[in-house]
Amino acid sequence: MRNLSAGTVFASILLSVSVLRAQEVPNPPAAAVTADQPAGTRDVNLEVFINNVSTKMIGNFKQRSNGSLVATAGELREVGIKPPAHVDDATLVELGTLPGLSYQVDDPTQRLYVQAGDKQRAPHVISVRQQEEGKVPEPQSGYGAVLNYSLYASSNSLFKNSSDIFQGISGSFDARIFSPYGTLSQSFIAGYSNGSLDGVTRLNTTWSYSDPKNLLTYRAGDLTTGGLSWTRPVYFGGIQFQRNFSLRSDLVTEPLPAFAGTAAVPSTLEIYAQNVRTYSGDVPAGPFEVNNLPVFSGGGQATVVLRDSLGRETTQTLPFYSSNLLLRRGLLDFSAELGVPRRNFGTESNDYDNRIMGVATARYGLTDWLTLEGHFEGGVDLLNGGVGAAFPLGGWGVASVAGAASKSSDRSGSLANASLELSYDRWALYARVQRAFDDYDDIASVSAKPTTSTAGGLAILSAGVPRAIDQVTLSVPTPLDLSSLNLSYTRLESADGTKSKIASLSYNQTFKHTTFYATAFTDLEERGNFGVFAGLSIPFGSNITANTGVQSGPDGLGLVADVSKSMQQENGSFGWRLRTSEGQNTNREAALSYRAPFGQIEAGVQQQDRDARAMLRLDGAIAAAGGGVFATNRIDDAFAIVDVGAPDVEVQQQNRPVGKTSQSGRILVPNLNSYEPNTVSIDPKNLPVDADVPATKEIVVPADRSGVVVKFGVAEAPQAALVTIVDKNGAFLPAGLSGRLQGASEDFVIGYDGQAYIRGLHARNSIEVSFEDGTKCHGDFPYKPQRGEQVVIDNVRCF
Incomplete structure (x- = not known):
């Protein structure tokens, strides 16, 4: 058995190997001598048998004058023979020089009989998940613009006599212009109260362009720097050059399990991951490898079942662990930024540090069992760099270690980080330890402005790197099914010396359709900070759910109950919520929501103690694309303008x-995923019977947050008919023949009973039908449209 690695498990499945004798063959095969090879050398094509079992492959060999056979290393590997190590595929290899291998040639049957052990045989490779670039659809992008908005309005107290019941309105906005050359986006927040505008705060202004072929994304403007688990990303104003694996939805970056074994006879192979069959297929006799096996993230078990023609089974269960801390061998992930740090994001529009900084982050899959990491950041008065590595712990988990150092003016320091992920059966453990020594700095700490209180001038915000971080999360199996018990502990010591130790315990248990949950937490440094919550969740169908519970904390004991109906994605759906919290602080609310074609509306009333307020919220978007302007629900990613060509036709996305x-x-259609195949379909039941429907389903792959136009081309007056075509004897023409209408650019196909659907008809029409033997026949018929009815034309003779 080969060593196990995280995400890659090698298992030997040993079966008894039948030893079959090679047949004695008297003469070498006859073959022609080609002009471009040495005299006495012949090209021969032989069916290859290994251990008297046919590989069902014919190999191309060269036979020398002494009777020996040679072939290229690539040809040998194709027919199941392992060539010498480190040999190029084009190199000629003499079969007689391969150790542990013997062969005989049968001239009359043109067969090559090879006797070889498993070490001399090239394994049959099965790649379950193909990563072929040609199968990835080309992303589409049009021209257009989108404005997302979220408006919130509330009233003053409803119980107080006030002439001005309106308190104000606030809104967040996200605008973007997209094209094949990228997407320019702008987001901001604004408010209005007391009869005046409160001001506008700019959030992000960013241009981005993605290259799916090379998996690269370029950004300019406001952005977030790349980082690792032991670094702190920051807001930047500048440029970014970044690897983006999400541009290929079919690409798996983690090492995937691979199983190796040997079959004595042709067999059937089945592989199960977490009791779900992920592969089933045939394997020939001899060694085999199964690569790129899709599995679930985290820890689990895979069961390999090998079944021969007599029904005999060999089963082996093996652990695996898949983690995003690891990269597949040869994959490089990176991010590079150059710009100035941004501060007070969300409260200030243009607060940038005036020092130019640079950041570079990289991860590389050196092997499937070792991923290297590196990070550098710096600029004026700062140099910071570090390296790390992630590696598997057999099939049980993944560990990572990292170290970094910094120098800032006359300050210097270092950082150490280690993490551990383990999983066994239903146990799961995550642990992390990080320590900062001396005066360790990064961009976030040297560029931030500390916020001070008005009393005493003491800093209340520490932007420095935490001195210590300890985290432990443990998931423990319980005797009951459909239950989980989780414990966690976090210790944090900030740069200014503030300490906290948070411990929590949570438990979930499902009984049929009811879920019981309980959570408790406390700060071990300040015992006054604690909380306990326990409750029940009960679904009633029709998207209605009831929750009730009891909570206890520094404010005393409280009871919580709510009943809600969730709103669905389709237009016309509605939802509602009733909630009450009884205790020292009373809080009651009721809300009603509705999804209209132009947006989502929510209205509600909230009571806190003796005060009550009303609120109204509207979320929606305005999009300009495909030659039209649309008011619709929020468009956070991509969208499609579906042009059916007829009104009142139901449109579905992913069959919804x-x-x-x-x-x-x-x-x-507002909810498409960028760079992923999205299925858009129509239901033609509301179309007229004479409507022409070329297709009812389209698959589109939109580019980054862009819009695409999907045209189904439905025509309500298609000038088409269902024509029955017969031969000169009155017999239906055979199904499968093709024909063409005179003057048309596309063929029609004849179906059963000689019927063909023909478009583009005129008052008089001539057709030509081609037979399999190359002959053709011709026919003529008249056509008269009948509004609202399917035109049927019978007995068109083709001579």
């Missing part, structure tokens, strides 16, 4: 209804 087309025959 999203609405019906308007009078213009179009609808905007």
